[in-house]
Amino acid sequence: MNQTTMTRVSPTEVFEKILRGEELFILDVRNEEEYADWRIEGPNVTSINIPYFDLLDGVQPALERLPKDRPVLVVCAKEGSSVYVAEQLLEAGLKDVSVLAGGMKAWSEALRPVKVGDLSDGGAVYQFVRFGKGCLSYLIASGGEAAVVDAVRTTDAYEAFATAHGLRIRHVIDTHVHADHISGGRKLAETSGAKYWLPPKDAAQVTFAYEPLVAEREITVGKTTVRIVPVYSPGHTIGSTSLVVDDRYLLSGDILFVKSIGRPDLAGKAEDWAGDLRKTLYETYPELPSNLLLLPAHYGDLDEVNPDGSVAARLGDVYEHNAGLQVEDAEAFRKLVTENLPPQPNAYREIRLTNMGKMAPDEDEQREMEIGPNRCAVHG
Known part of the structure; x- marks a missing residue:
C-alpha cells in the first residue's frame, strides 16, 4: 500500500542524518540560480534540481530521474511548493x-546546540551550530550566568536555552562587525538586559552604545571567576578580537577556522588588512598555548564537523594541518588572501550596514539578505 500522507522532516533531523552518514536523495524544486548558489550537501547526499514550474503540468519529468527504492526528500524555498510536488x-x-519542514528558509535559520567542553568551576561552553549557513555561536555558562558570543539574529534559541538551564544572560559579545549574517547581539542584549560588547576599532560608524571589547579588559561570568580575555587579532576586520575563555578555549571569530583562514576583503581593504591578518596568524596566535581548543565562528565544509556535530580542534593541531598557516613567504601569503578569492557573501554590504545600525530591514528583508552560504574563508 502506498504512503498517502505527507511526512515533514525538520532541518535538524536532516542534518543529523547527514552526520550519521545516511544516504539522502533530494529533489530540490527551487529555481536553477538559487540551487546553484546554495543547497544541502554532504558525503552521502544525492541532489537533483527540477524547478517547480517545470512540474506544474505533471511530475513525470521528476519520476524519470527519481529512485523507486529509496526515500526522497523534496525541498523548496519555504515548504509550500515542495508539499505540492510531494x-x-x-x-x-x-x-x-x-x-523539508519550512524549506530552505528553515534550513538557513535552524540552530543545533552542542556542548563542547567544561569550565574549571563546573560550568560549560556550548556551541550553537547554524548548519544551513555554517555559522557558529557560543554560550558560556557559569554560576547561573551566561555570555553569548557572535549571536545570530534568531535569538529566541539562546533565550530558550538559558531559561531551560536556569541561566541569566549577562554579556553578549560580537568578535567583530559581521558581513555574512545579521548579528543578533544588540537584540539579545536588549531583551535580556545584558551588556553588549563590540571591538571599538570596528565600531567607529555604529549608531548605538556598546561596551568596548579591548585587550586590557576582562569579562567575568558567574560567581566563581571564569575569565574571558580579549585578544586583539585584526585581519578579517580592523577590529577583530578573539577571546580566550578560562585558559582553555580560543574563540577566534572569523580570523582562523579549522581548515581555512579568514578573508580580509569584506570591507574593501584587502591590501591594507592582509598584513594584519598575517601578523595575527603568524605572530599573535602562535604565542598562545597550543592546547587551547579552537572554536571558530564559521566552518566551510562538512569534513570540519566532528561526529557529535561540533566544530572544534586543538590549536596546535590546526597549526600542523591548516594550509593557510603554512605560507612562509609574506608576498605569497598576500596573494593568497587578496587574489582569486571566493565570491563575497550575498548582500554583505547591506548586512554590514545593518550590523552598524545604519539600516533597519524588517524580518522578511533580513531573511532574504542572509539567503545563501557563508563565504568568510580563504582556503589555502
Missing part, C-alpha cells in the same frame, strides 16, 4: 516521500 509524487506511486 503530493503529486505520492499519487504517481512513489512510496516514501517527505518534505
